[in-house]
Amino acid sequence: MDQVPLLVQSLGAVAQDVRDIKTELLVVNEHGAKLQTQDLRLRALEDWMGAARPQLHQVVNHVTVLMGERTFRQLQHAANAVAKDTGPGHP
Secondary structure (H helix, E strand, O other): OOOOHHHHHHEEEEHHHHHHHHHHHHHHHHHHHHHHHHHHHHHHHHHHHHHHHHHHHHHHHHHHHHHHHHHHHHHHHHHHHHHHOOOOOOO
């Protein structure tokens, strides 16, 4: 008869362990769901970046061309001004 209380105690401990394990599994499942959500967000961001990169390169190329044209015009204007100042009739 002394073994019955020990057996009940042991079964109670096992039941508590099972409850603890279930609680931990719920937490693990929640973390897994959060990780999946973050993974989906990361993939979406990577896709967006992949699509945006060629457009960004195109914009950079256009800006470079426009800046080159502006610089060319500025240089041309300066050259014309110098030619005008040093042209005939100037000492």
